[in-house]
Amino acid sequence: MTGRGCRVAVGPANNKGPERQGFLLDLVTGADGEGGSLQKLADGAARWISTTAGAPVECAAVLHRQRCCPSIAGSTPEAASVAAAEDEHADGPAALGSALAAPAVVNVGGSRWQAYRRRLLERGFGSALAVPLELQAGSAGAVIFLGPPNFGFNARVVHEASWFAGVASQSLKLALDVHGVIRAGDNLKQVLESRTSIDVACGVLMAQNRCSYSEAFGKLAGTSRNRNLKVRSVADSILKAMPSGAPGTRFEPPAIA
Incomplete structure (x- = not known):
């Protein structure tokens, strides 16, 4: 769903347009509630960043809301599994929801998040990039990009992922509002x-x-x-x-x- 003057980011056809201001993701059409919108977000994020990265990057999306169980979606079952395990063990960059204030990269090296890194490898991933979503008060979320083995998130990909998360934040806020109206x-x-x-x-x-x-x-x-x-x-x-x-x-x- 888009407002006047907005364009819909529907896939990876062109990530390098000179004017990208005003993009919104359509997270409502065909979505069965908030979980469906989160799934559309995860799928769209994976397609978009894979183009910039030049490699197959998967994505998980996590939504925390007050007095509600966390909602998790993934572009693949393995991606969703990574996010679910992170939330369960509370030992990854996006586990604390709103505590994630800036993009966090987990590459092959380093001593932080060792248990989380082991789970990445077990599920066939080599690196992760968690970017927070800016949502309404009482809600927190993140998109978690998961790179293949021997892949590292460089500054260019991190910058693109951060831009995409900004678009995703506005789009998800709109989708949550729409679902709230429908539910009411x-x-x-x-x-x-x-x-x-x-x-x-x-x-x-x-x-x-x-x-x-x-x-x-x-x-x-x-x-x-x-x-x-x-x-x-x-x-x-x-x-x-x-x-x-x-x-x-x-x-x-x-x-x-």
Whole structure:
């Protein structure tokens, strides 16, 4: 999804354009929720950086959100496995989420992150580059680029990865906002459907027992407590027992004359 004046980075066809300001990644179209957007990000990052690096670089994307389990996606299962193990053991450059303030390179040499480096080798990678994502307050993330054996991330590739992470940050923030709106709409629809079922069931009870709405709702609530069921479930059971079955509910915007 793009705003006016934005272009979509869809692949590695041209990483050297003179004017790249305004790029956004489409992380919404075809994405099944936030996990789908994260997967599109990992796939796009791998394609983009592989062109700059001149080698097959894989990518993992990690998203940490308050009161939520971390979300992880990878351009390959091995890439996702590296990120998942890093999060589990908390011993890699991107394990701490928001604590990663700048790009971190893990090449063959060096004594830091030894356990992490061993896991890279076990999964067929020779180096890693973790770049933080700048997201909304309460969220943190990173893209982790994984190079093949005997490959090292040089300054040019690190610079390109940092630029891409900036694009990815804005794109992912937009995608998370869109998914939030969709989720809120779905929740509202569920509330409206639940309310409608309860109201219709109360109408049935009012007709059967010649009682008020308050009395009918009290009967539903009492049955709900006695059977340890939700009021919506009790209402649905009443509607399903009707000779014509439960009436359907549809929510459509009002017609404009």
